[in-house]
Amino acid sequence: MPLRHLTPRDQHLFWQYGRGADTPVHEPLVHRAIERHAIVHPHAVAAEHHGATLTYGELDRYAGALAARLAREGVRPGDHVGLFARRSIPMLVGLFAVLKAGAAYVPQDIGRTSPAQLADVIRTAGTRVILTQKEHVPRVPLPGGHRLIALDDPAPYDPGPVPLLPPHPDDGCCVLFVPGTAGRRTHAVKLTHRNIANLLLTEPGGLGIRPGDRVAQLLGIASGPAAWEILGCLTHGATLAVRGEDPGAAARTATVLIATAAVLSGIDPADCPRLRTVAVAGEPCPRPLADRWSRRAAFFHCRGPAEATLATTVSRHTRSAGRPLPNSTLYVLGADRRALPIGETGEVWAGGDCVSAGYLGDDTLNAERYAPDPFLGAGRAMFRTRDLGRWTADGDLEHLGRPADRLGPPGERPLLRLAGERTAGTVAVTR
Structure with a gap:
């Protein structure tokens, strides 16, 4: 019994506080959720960019033809395909x-990523086929x-009678390259369909997006929050307003924004009259900025690393620090990976359906950051976020920063707080 060292009260609260709601996910394959909207509302606008529009029916037809070509090239479930492109409608089709x-x-932004970096991405992700403009x-x-x-090129859109093999929910949906620490190169994190569907197709991660909404696509396509923008929009049948050079132009027409604090700081909320929901992810949001936007719309802080599918908690500004997302767990553990009593500070681990499939080609780092989950069992894994935290008496997870693993050897590392922790009330995990 992994909790037998705790008092009966702490054993009870360990699960009450640390386990998200058991919520069914109606579609565990992300593209099937998009296809459903193409069937039901084929004439609804899926995306706009520079005055051009693409309906859900067109998106499904063009993507189906290109998928058949990919299958003819030997692409199968479990493979990785490079998407080296700029923000555009063809990028969405790809x-x-x-x-x-x-x-x-x-995904990689071909306009911002050097050829040397692209070569490293190709090697690490093992892509045999690459899509670009x-x-x-x-x-x-x-x-x-x-x-x-x-x-x-019009050539890819010749469908042909090629059967497409369906992936398993635990097959990869996207591979994100995230910055390393202590001088390490970037790491490739594989997120599965189960991971992303669990975030986007349950609440609060779905952010209440629905048909008729407009979601601004503001971020670089290689980032985790960009996957949230794009797939969060399309899986709910909304319209993706793909930005041009001016991010404010797309934001001004949006009902939903998913962005970093840096992007939000360059936009005036007064210019966004239709806005209903704002979610900040990927970095801390200073309280003055969050206060400013929360006067215009419901404002959410999304906290979590890419390895835990971009967010472990999504919390409303000025309210609680957040509870685990549905079908996910959060644990506060000691150095021996044993559960700590409520109120004690330890390291935060994430479990359940948010835990990604791990790093590509780095068994050492996988062994360091991922471990069998002794609490859920059944072959499940948990992920070491490296953040320090503690459960409050009210059941909120209070984040207390991260050991400064870049500043010296073990035993000589000072404890740092994440910037913004005391200003925003709740912070996003930076990396």
């Missing part, structure tokens, strides 16, 4: 096509035996 083909998309073809360092497909 993303959806990769999912339809059963593979995981590997014609103008960026010369920037892709294509190894021998790899295939490059231009997204804006």
